[in-house]
Amino acid sequence: MTNTLSFELSNTYVSLCLFALIIGLYVLLIYSGKEFDEGIKVVMYALLAPFATGLLIFIALDSPPSLKLFLYCLIFIGSLITIVALLFLTYLYASYRAWKH
Amino acid sequence: MIDDFINFLSSTNKWLFALAAILLTLNLIKELSFRRWARKYYTFIETDPYLFPVLLLNDSIITLRDGSVRNIRELRPDICTGIYPDDRVRSGTNFYTQFHWEAEFLPAAIKAEWYSFADEKYYKGEFVIPPEAMKSVLQYFSDTSLLAFSEWRVFLTYVLRYEPGGHLGLFVKGKEDIRFVCRFCASSYTPEHENRPVLSEAQFAEERGVAVAKIADHFPIVDSDQFAEFLRYAESESTSNIDSLYTFCFYSYMSPEELLENLQDPALDVSGCGEVVGHLIYGAIFYCHSMGNIALIPLLVQAAIDYCEHISSHLRECLAGNILNSVIKGHIANVELQQQVFHHLIPEKVTVGLLAFNLACFYSRAKNKELVLKYTAIALDKRFSRRCFDVDEDFTFYRNDADFKRLINQPPSR
Numbered sequence: 001m002t003n004t005l006s007f008e009l010s011n012t013y014v015s016l017c018l019f020a021l022i023i024g025l026y027v028l029l030i031y032s033g034k035e036f037d038e039g040i041k042v043v044m045y046a047l048l049a050p051f052a053t054g055l056l057i058f059i060a061l062d063s064p065p066s067l068k069l070f071l072y073c074l075i076f077i078g079s080l081i082t083i084v085a086l087l088f089l090t091y092l093y094a095s096y097r098a099w100k101h
Numbered sequence: 102m103i104d105d106f107i108n109f110l111s112s113t114n115k116w117l118f119a120l121a122a123i124l125l126t127l128n129l130i131k132e133l134s135f136r137r138w139a140r141k142y143y144t145f146i147e148t149d150p151y152l153f154p155v156l157l158l159n160d161s162i163i164t165l166r167d168g169s170v171r172n173i174r175e176l177r178p179d180i181c182t183g184i185y186p187d188d189r190v191r192s193g194t195n196f197y198t199q200f201h202w203e204a205e206f207l208p209a210a211i212k213a214e215w216y217s218f219a220d221e222k223y224y225k226g227e228f229v230i231p232p233e234a235m236k237s238v239l240q241y242f243s244d245t246s247l248l249a250f251s252e253w254r255v256f257l258t259y260v261l262r263y264e265p266g267g268h269l270g271l272f273v274k275g276k277e278d279i280r281f282v283c284r285f286c287a288s289s290y291t292p293e294h295e296n297r298p299v300l301s302e303a304q305f306a307e308e309r310g311v312a313v314a315k316i317a318d319h320f321p322i323v324d325s326d327q328f329a330e331f332l333r334y335a336e337s338e339s340t341s342n343i344d345s346l347y348t349f350c351f352y353s354y355m356s357p358e359e360l361l362e363n364l365q366d367p368a369l370d371v372s373g374c375g376e377v378v379g380h381l382i383y384g385a386i387f388y389c390h391s392m393g394n395i396a397l398i399p400l401l402v403q404a405a406i407d408y409c410e411h412i413s414s415h416l417r418e419c420l421a422g423n424i425l426n427s428v429i430k431g432h433i434a435n436v437e438l439q440q441q442v443f444h445h446l447i448p449e450k451v452t453v454g455l456l457a458f459n460l461a462c463f464y465s466r467a468k469n470k471e472l473v474l475k476y477t478a479i480a481l482d483k484r485f486s487r488r489c490f491d492v493d494e495d496f497t498f499y500r501n502d503a504d505f506k507r508l509i510n511q512p513p514s515r
Contacts, residue, residue: 011111018117025124029131055117062113 012067015059023052043092046085053078155263156216156298158223208235208259211271213287215263216298219387219423220455222486224267226287238273238280265383265419266453289454289484297488357385357397364404375411379420382408386423395432402427402438409445415453421446422456429462429495451476454483462495473499477508 060071214225262270267287457480464472499505
């Protein structure tokens with residue numbers, strides 16, 4: 001039991017490190033993406049929160065109970081930011097439609 | 102060991118590793134595939150908001166692409182009205198031209214037609230841009246832009262500067278730098294239905310204010326220290342070419358007061374950059390004249406005389422023509438200063454139409470018929486508008502004179 005917990009805990013720490021790496025690479029991709037239009041960059045930044053929250057949910061499913069609370073807190077904050085981001089994306093889309101017509 | 106590590110990882114971590122690997126690959130591909138010739142280049146055209154306002158009747162840059170001739174832009178009627186037309190600002194981003202480096206985009210020619218308020222003349226011409234000059238400038242931007250541009254897209258602006266005497270300067274402006282390409286000289290003409298535009302003080306003030314506000318970020322107004330530094334830069338050995346002079350001239354946007362303050366610095370050395378100073382004084386006099394700030398005109402005239410040795414003969418004549426306009430209008434009461442203008446700025450053989458016309462006006466007021474006829478003949482020979490002689494109040498005394506009438510009515514020699 002102790003071994004299983006230690007195994008889960010280690011894996012969760014690895015997951016969190018990988019999470020940080022993925023988010024870093026994603027931001028780097030947008031930040032140095034010279035070929036992207038400004039509009040696409042804005043959309044990619046707006047998708048960052050849903051993307052990160054999804055990853056956290058994915059990690060939380062496999063995490064030990066001691067870390068679950070911490071991860072759920074992060075997911076809750078991420079969800080709030082996701083809602084704001086999705087509202088912003090909806091606004092962007094509506095503006096784009098209005099501009100297009 | 103690797104096997105152990107893989108076995109240790111949970112399925113979630115394996116998926117996360119795969120995702121990280123994909124993102125890393127995308128980042129690497131992006132960096133490795135960065136090629137300057139694959140970038141998108143966007144071009145605009147704008148008119149240099151310098152001190153020489155013009156009314157643009159038509160202008161366009163003609164390109165050769167795939168062997169076919171096409172226009173980047175024909176000036177639209179709604180942006181023809183201003184004296185500082187700027188495609189980028191007035192027509193939004195829908196009017197830019199996009200091209201890729203491999204398309205060998207080279208503007209081939211410029212077509213322009215304008216009325217110069219400074220010269221009071223119409224000019225037009227179709228000018229072929231020397232391919233080598235344009236190529237070297239674009240090459241400069243494609244090389245430096247790796248450092249200067251932080252974006253995949255490169256924005257270049259073709260800047261057209263309509264100068265006194267019918268000259269048209271072409272520059273290419275990047276994000277932080279501007280390069281001189283070439284300069285053309287247009288021929289003046291008289292339109293069929295001549296209706297000379299009038300530049301009102303209010304319009305000039307308003308448009309200039311807008312232009313200055315618009316360019317404030319890009320063209321710093323130069324203080325006296327920077328002015329001297331720029332002149333030193335312009336005359337330094339490494340940059341003693343015409344490019345740097347005109348580049349400098351472009352950047353040295355300043356008010357007449359600031360210009361005077363700068364020029365009155367006794368330590369100022371203008372050798373090698375007199376043309377720049379001449380242009381600045383010319384613009385400042387025109388500005389003061391148009392804005393009714395006549396108190397500064399004698400000071401600017403004195404500056405022109407002080408620096409006349411450094412100014413080219415053509416520009417000296419343009420300056421003299423401009424100054425004579427002020428003399429005729431009574432803005433320069435000092436007789437000694439007037440004499441100095443005649444002595445230092447007006448050559449024996451006048452070659453600029455505006456100067457000849459204003460000399461004819463001056464002598465007409467002085468009722469010196471011989472010189473009126475002499476300078477009228479020169480002005481007409483230089484294709485100065487005949488209608489000006491018909492309508493200008495200065496010629497009221499000679500309007501019924503037989504010799505004068507014969508001169509005005511005789512057909513052009515060529």
